[in-house]
Amino acid sequence: MLRPSLLSSLPSRLSHRLSSPLAAALLSTSTARLTVVPSEADVVVIGGGIIGTSTAYHLKKLNPTLDVVLLEQNKLTSGTTWHAAGLMVTFGSLSHTSTEWRKYTKELYETILEEETGMSTGFKPCGFIELASTHSRVHEMQRISSFNRFCGIDVHEITPLECQSHFPLLNTETIISGYYVPTDGRVNPYDACMAYAKGFKNMGGLVCEKTEVEDFEVVDNKVVGIKIKGGEKVKAKKVVNCTGMWSKQVMEKVGGISPNQAAEHYYLITEKMDAVDPDWPVIEDPEKHVYVRPEGGGLMLGLFEPIGTGWSLEGVSAESEFLELPPDWERMTPYLETAMSLIPATLEVGVKNFFCGPESFTPDNGPMLGESNVDNLFVASGLNSIGILSAGGVGRTMAHWIDKGYPDCDVTAVNANRFQPFQTTPKYREERVRETIGMTYLPHFPNKGYSTAIGIKKSPIHERLKYQTTAWRDVSGWAGAMYYADYEPEYGWGKENYHDTWKEEHEAVRNSCGLIDMSFMSKYLVQGKDAGAFLDNISTAKVDGPNDTITYCQWLDERGMMHADLTVTKMKDNEFMVVATDTQHQHTLQHMQKRIGEKNVVVTDVTGGYGYLNLQGPKSRELLQSLTSTDLSDNNFHFRTSKIIDIGYTMARCTRITYCGELGYEIYPTSEFAIDVYDTIMGSANPPKLVGLKALGSLRLEKGYRDYGHDVDNTDTVVESGLGFTCEMGRGFIGEEKVKEERTKNKGGKFTKRMVNLFSPAEECWLHHGELVLRDGVIMGEVRAGSHGFTLGGAVGLAMLESPEEGVFLNKKFLTSGKWEVQVGNEIYPLEVQLSPLYDPKNEKIKG
Structure with a gap:
């Protein structure tokens, strides 16, 4: 149990959070603006937190000729930066983008910013240890570790006793292993932000505090300037919204989309503990929802509780600065007790502060970056508690995007335009943010999605399907069936409890006929x-x-x-x-x-106006022909034909195409007739088997079909992605000249980057994403997407390979020689790679 002093000591100690010499300056209540705002600028950055200052700094660094102004409605750091925990951790992501952001940010904090500005960021390379207390967590961390090592991070898998040797107060009772990065650590968020700001100003940038943006000037859906509270106007070629938890309110001024929502975010700081060494590493135990690091002679315990609480759904006042929220002791005490059991000594000391402050989260726990739905208006917000440790990389990417017109990395998972208007509603934000904060430390099983706000949008045949399964998942707001059976999925990294159902659905499409509801497309x-x-x-x-x-x-x-x-x-x-x-x-x-x-x-x-019923399999034509008077023979309805047919009580567009690698038809009834079309199909003499999204995924990967935003992204060319066959040259389409150049460069198989199909017969091999592909022991790339191929009898996937050295080309001879393997965590399995599809490489099935 928590000592009573934890509760009784809190009220008198809230004022001690800001104990540094900077406290007086931070808490100043002056409302005077000390800088004159210019009448025009090339780029206006709104928001003076860690992301805004980094973006401004990198804009000037990338293009010194740009006239850049940073506007902050209160004072620099006064939003959420000032109370950040300051972790600087490179470990933990299976994303190249996120990992490279972190690595670069650490370089800035460690050396670059101080060399340029003379200001220390307070970076302390004390080390970082991720603890694993379950076997599934061990497997997850081993997967991440192998990928992170590939990215250049020095990760060591260590024993519980070794963990304790680095952090002597650690209770190792439940710990199985730790993942140690000696050079990670922590930074002072205020100092880091001020270093960015100073670097920006040293390059000629202008910072204006106490300057609130009241509105935008818009012409033909293009932002051309801003209006400042008080009447001034600033003409601008580009504007960047870096306002964090104010992002939604700022975007609403101009009809932009931002679903960011603030949530209560907690950490506890103990009284002084004599046994604590300030050089101890940062540790995280996701099973106990806590990170721990030395702070002020004691320890800081930061929480990411499984079920969070949103704050201020109606919006945040522009005058709000350096906010502290009253902590909810009743709600948080169980989480605190669990967290403190990791360091039992914390139960024997008082509390200096139990801090609650607002933190901004997006619906999918990913950053929100890029150009908005309003031209010339960019956004960089919603960093979901990774703002400090990725600010440098985010700022660099934003600067490149704004100045060059395109980002410098894969942004498909973080692009602001992935969000939709319905996600900005109060009800959605309230429901989703409760889950989002906890997702940070929950196991990241590859097939597990969010459980809140599922089925906000429903397929027009949902009333029929809802009785066929309980395995629903969120599909961009739609309810999508993983599989059709009356039991809940149990998630993991290998064979899951729905494996047999998934197999039956997969094989139905390969051998007979399946119906997939894809109305969410x-x-x-x-x-x-x-x-x-x-x-x-x-x-x-x-x-x-x-x-x-x-x-x-x-x-x-x-x-x-x-x-x-x-x-x-x-x-x-x-x-x-x-x-x-x-x-x-x-x-x-x-x-x-x-x-x-x-x-x-x-x-x-x-x-929402059309259903999308996908009828796939070798018997799909026979079934559909029995339901329509339209001649579906090859002579009249060949591959790529799309015609209006009669079916049931309606006429609907029917298209002969496939995403499964079989003879198949996509039927698009208008929504009011979709149930009738469904009933007609399912009422046929030999109805198809209902097929869920898991089988769709395994079917398409056996065939090697791509999925933009998953297997291929904005850093890939159409040729190296294996999709050059779609290019009809000589028409002047956008990008055609670059395609010509690439074809010339790659002539004779001189590819240095290329997507391949993967197959492993190993029963224990389960591919998802981020596993490493090796040839003769040399890492060639990583798996972009993986599944289990029931037709082929093993793991299947797609990987993007890159030449290991100059003069080595990824031609057929190279790909068909050598020893190919795939590394899954700490295990290595045999692998086959090929350019052509694994299943039906001559496309005989789809045209049969």
């Missing part, structure tokens, strides 16, 4: 006299061909990098339907909207 009507020319210009393949034809293609940027992977159906002259993945809903829409200009083109989001 993004759908857009593109209409107008310029629609065909417009889509031809942005698509790698010619889409403005014969009516009633579907075309698979990519959308590239001017550098030839991928921005979308989708289909375009020409329904009739000047009318097309674009279908893209659910995760790229806003991204696809914005990609079109930002390129229309003066063209006679109208884009309409019709995602």
Whole structure:
């Protein structure tokens, strides 16, 4: 139990949180602005926390000629930066982007900022240890460790006794292993922020505190300036919203989307403990929801409780600064007791402070970066408690994006345009943020998603499907069935409890016929006299061909990098339907909207207006032919045909295409007729088997079909991704010149980067993401996506390989020689790699 002194000592000690010499300056109540705001600037950065100052610093560093102004409504650090815990940890991510951000940020804190500014960031390389107290957590940490070592992080797997040797007060009773990075540590957030600001000012940047942005100047959906409270206006070519928990309110001024929500965030600081050495490492025990580090002669215990609490759903006052919230002792005491059991000595001392402050979270616990749905307005917020440790990398990426027009890394998982308007509602934010904060320390099982706010959007056939399964998952706000059975999934890293059901659904599509509800997919009507020319210009393949034809293609940027992977159906002259993945809903829409200009083109989001029933398998034609008068024979309805057919009581568009590698048809009834179409199909003499998203994933990976934002991203070219076959050259599509250059460079198999299909027959091998691919013991790359291939009898996946040294090319000879293996955590398994699909490489099934 907690000592009574924990409760009784709290009120008299709240004032001691700010005990440094900076406290007086931080708590100053002056409202005077000391700097004159200029009338114009190239870039205005709003927000003077760690992200805003880093973004401003990197803008000037990247392009010294830019006129950059940073505006802070109160004082620098006064939002959430001032009360951050200051962890500087490079370990823990399976993302190249996040890992590289962290590594670069540590370099800044360790040497670069102090060398440039003369200001210390307070960086202390005391080390970091991640503790694993369950066998599944050990496996997770081993997976992360192998990936992190590949990224250049010095990770050591150590025993409980070795953990205790670094942190003598540690209770090792439940610990199985630790993951130790000797050079990680902690930093002083205030000092780091001020170092960014000083570096920015040293390069000619201007910082204006006590300067609140009241509104934006907008012309033709483009931000051209800002209005400051008090009347001043600043013309600006670009504006960057780095306002953290104010981000949503700032974006609302101009119709932008930001679902950020503040939550209560806690840490406890003990009284002085004589046994504590200030040089002890930072430790984390996710099973106990706590991180621990020395602080002020005692220890700091920071919590990420499994169920959090949102704060101030209605918004945060612009005058709010250096906020401390009253802690909820009743709610938090059980979590504190669990956390303190890791360091039993903390139960024997009093509390200097039990601090509660607001922290900003996004619905998926990922940063929100990039250009918003309003032109020239960028956003960098929602860092979900990793702002300090990734600020340098985030600032560098934002600067590159703003100045060059594109980011310097893969941003598909952090792009601001992944969010949708419904996610900004108070009800959604309140429900989701309760789960988001806890996700930080919960096991990151590959198939487990969020359990809150599922099914906000429902398929038009949901009323039928809801009785067929209990295994629902969040699919961009839609309810998506993982599989169809009346039991809950149990998650892990290997064979899970729904394995047999998943197998039956997979095999139904391969051997007979399955029905997959994919109504969640993004759908857009593109209409107008310029629609065909417009889509031809942005698509790698010619889409403005014969009516009633579907075309698979990519959308590239001017550098030839991928921005979308989708289909375009020409329904009739000047009318097309674009279908893209659910995760790229806003991204696809914005990609079109930002390129229309003066063209006679109208884009309409019709995602909710149509169902999408995907009938796949060798018997799909036989089944569908029994339900329609339309001739489905090859002569009349060949592969890539898309026609209106009669089915049940309606007429619906039916397209012969596949994402499973089988003969199949996509049926798009309007929503009001979707249930009738479903009932007609399921009421047939030989109804299909309902098939969930797990089987869809394994089917498409056996065939090697790509998924933008998962297997391929904005750092990949269409050629190295194995999708060059979609490029119809000589049409002048966006990125065509770069495709030509790449084909010339790679002629004769001189690839230095290339996507391959993977197969491992090892029964214990389970591929998900981030596993390492080796050839003759040399790491060649990592798995981008993985699953289990029931048809092939082993693990399947896609990996992006890179040449290990100059002059070595990823040609057929190289790929078919050598010893190929895959490393999964600490284990290594045999592997086969090939360029062609593992299943039906000649496409005989889909055209049969």
